[in-house]
Amino acid sequence: MIEVENLVKRFGSTVAVNGITFTVNDGEIYGLLGPNGSGKSTTMKILAGILAPTSGKVLVDGVDVSQDPLRVKEMTGYVPETPVLYESLTPIEFFNFVGSVRRIPEEKLQERVDALVKAFGIEEYLGEMIGSLSFGTRQKVSLISAMLHDPAVLILDEAMNGLDPKSARILRELLMDFREDGKSVVFSTHVLALAEMICDRIGVIYNGRLIAEGTVEQLKEFAHEESLEDVFLKLTESRDEVLGIVQALRETL
Numbered sequence: 001m002i003e004v005e006n007l008v009k010r011f012g013s014t015v016a017v018n019g020i021t022f023t024v025n026d027g028e029i030y031g032l033l034g035p036n037g038s039g040k041s042t043t044m045k046i047l048a049g050i051l052a053p054t055s056g057k058v059l060v061d062g063v064d065v066s067q068d069p070l071r072v073k074e075m076t077g078y079v080p081e082t083p084v085l086y087e088s089l090t091p092i093e094f095f096n097f098v099g100s101v102r103r104i105p106e107e108k109l110q111e112r113v114d115a116l117v118k119a120f121g122i123e124e125y126l127g128e129m130i131g132s133l134s135f136g137t138r139q140k141v142s143l144i145s146a147m148l149h150d151p152a153v154l155i156l157d158e159a160m161n162g163l164d165p166k167s168a169r170i171l172r173e174l175l176m177d178f179r180e181d182g183k184s185v186v187f188s189t190h191v192l193a194l195a196e197m198i199c200d201r202i203g204v205i206y207n208g209r210l211i212a213e214g215t216v217e218q219l220k221e222f223a224h225e226e227s228l229e230d231v232f233l234k235l236t237e238s239r240d241e242v243l244g245i246v247q248a249l250r251e252t253l
């Protein structure tokens with residue numbers, strides 16, 4: 001379970017996260033939606049113990065991320081928006097490195113590496129340097145490394161980026177199993193159809209604030225709209241702007 005209370009993050013004069021409160025229950029996939037620069041990645045980095053909040057509280061299974069970020073990192077698997085990987089290692093060397101840092105018993109590590117590598121179909125790249133791999137394959141390496149220690153919580157920042165349809169489906173199925181096992185997932189995406197498909201609840205972030213929260217049906221009701229896209233555009237005050245831009249383009253082109 002993840003409890004976020006009145007979270008604030010400032011970078012100098014920029015308020016990236018401005019008093020966000022939400023809870024992700026055990027066995028729940030929580031989607032974070034919001035326009036570019038609205039504060040999703042910053043929020044997720046704080047949840048993962050990567051970034052310290054300016055103020056507010058984050059508890060992961062009752063552990064305060066400000067007081068014990070190491071414990072939170074042990075419980076959490078985090079996939080950043082841009083994979084941070086060692087370019088000169090091969091995937092297998094990287095998985096072994098992650099295994100030793102996370103102190104995963106040898107046998108368990110081997111078992112999980114084998115299963116996840118097979119699931120994402122990257123067997124043929126295990127001996128290549130990570131720096132030489134395609135974007136999608138690097139994303140798979142990042143995903144696998146985040147799941148090796150069987151975390152109780154997964155923080156996935158646009159994790160479907162670059163995945164082909166087969167791998168995207170496999171990740172979706174894995175997330176369903178994750179939910180079934182009572183774990184918590186925070187999932188950001190710009191692909192609204194994907195959010196609709198996998199998220200139990202969605203929080204809409206705009207200008208660092210959580211402006212709406214609920215199931216897709218609740219959000220549609222709240223915004224009096226029929227599609228999640230219209231809900232999103234209305235809540236983030238983008239719809240009139242989109243119409244204006246399209247109109248101007250039509251007149252010009």
Ligand SMILES: Nc1ncnc2c1ncn2[C@@H]1O[C@H](COP(=O)(O)OP(=O)(O)OP(=O)(O)O)[C@@H](O)[C@H]1O
Pocket residue numbers: 011014015016034035036037038039040041042043081
């Ligand atoms: N390290 C940093 N230093 C200064 N400003 C930052 C830093 N990280 C993020 N910001 C700013 O904080 C705000 C929120 O950024 P964030 O990356 O959290 O947005 P986002 O919702 O994840 O955007 P996107 O959808 O484009 O990934 C932006 O104004 C961004 O420029």
